[in-house]
Amino acid sequence: MNEISQDDTHRTIERVARESYGRLVAYLSVHTHDLASAEDALSNALVSALNHWPREGVPKNPEAWLLTAARHSLIDVIRHQKVVLEGEPTLKFLAENSTETTLPTSTQFPDERLKLLFVCAHPAIDPAMHTPLMLQTVLGVDAARIAQAFLIAPKTVGQRLFRAKTKIRSGGIPFEIPLERDLPERLDAVLEAIYASFGLGWDDMAGADQRGRDLAEEAMWLARVLLQLMPHEAEVQGLLALMLYCEARRPARRDAKDRYVPLSEQNPEQWLVPLIEEAEHHLSEAFKHRRVGRFQLEAAVQSVHAERARSGRTDWAAIVLFYEQLLKISPALGTQVGYAAAVAESKGPEAGLAVLDSIGAGAVSHYQPYWAVRAHLLQRLGKTHEASDAYDRAIGLAEDPAVREFLLQKRNG
């Protein structure tokens, strides 16, 4: 076999692993509830593919091949564990399924990823672990990358994931889609977890820290999977729209010298039109359900910003209205600060400052966007001394060096 096709084989394995990882882990764990063993079995299958496929060629149905190999590996794992009492029905299930004469094709085994997503964001699991669990079990993101994105020591991530999986295996967390009465709350946890891996779209404020998770692509992938599995949930579509709008602005967030550019100074010609169009499609589809929610409203705010590409101006009054609705649903600190910034643009810096003053002082001592917006508004009002103090707080709380640099210049300029 020559080198090119060897490369092709590796690319095929990577692609199949990426596209099928979550489907296979979900299918392999839905009866055992044992995510760790399912992941181990799948990684054994992938190693085996790396050994066999370059020599024997890529099988006609790579996903089915991986499933069969993983199932055999899983049977070995369970036999080794010797958990006969609990393992027996599982073994029977696995053995029955693996002796089928015809292999299931990718469309013939059920897609259990939705159940897996609900398991990862189950209320019995520490909310801080919802997103890491999802990234690992559905997308196969490794602990080292999760550690970087969430600022946790790599060893700690491993321990926390292990604890969460142990709880899923032995804590009676059901692998099922929640009943209708629980669905809104449970779905919200899934959406929150997906959004948490996206990082925040803070470029709409005057020098607010972005704290990007560097997992935007993964977050959008998860949202697309979820939308495919729940095509009629307005908030799912709202979340995808929100992320697409923010992602569309990525190229405009830094100038040629890699300096931070706030939204108001971004050149709309640098925004990615296809992503904006896709976002618009999803948002208008979502609105058709007439069940407005947090993510649709946040997406609506971004849609007003996107409009500047066409009209050359920003309709701040519309943004204020969306924020007012948003505050009724989720009065999170970020929403209050975003509202203050919008009010300042629409009704003047004094009005914006009044909104900021109404937020409790205790809540904002660690909250960078509050200080960035406050400094900006004080500067616009000519209160140089107070502005400079607020800039110091914003600079001291910033994590992104480009944002820090931008604020330092604003303070001195």
Place this chain on the structure above:
Amino acid sequence: MQFALMIYHTPEEFEMRRNDYNHPHLGAWRAYYQALVKAGVYIAGDALEVPETGTTLRLRDGKRRVQDGPYADTKEQLAGFIILELPSVDAALEWAARCPGASIGAVEVRPLAPEAKRRGFTGE
């Protein structure tokens, strides 16, 4: 819980500190210290002089051995430390990420050892 943030500088950062007390980068440090104090997490901290001013001493086989400079001959050297009172290592890592030193050199986060203090292994 108390944590030490140990700040390691590259030679370039030491150079900047030596030559230019008006450098914009130092404005970021001033702002960082203010944010720590105003957030109510700051306990103590100090900056160290440049590594060349250090002297390292060992007693081996009854003989004094004195060496110019720091203990370890590495590119990044200890430049200062900050002690913070925080609820968890997660919070300590967040503050470490905001530290201006993290974007050039490195910041090590380590819990203080309260047991050592309790048993009288410190000066208090």
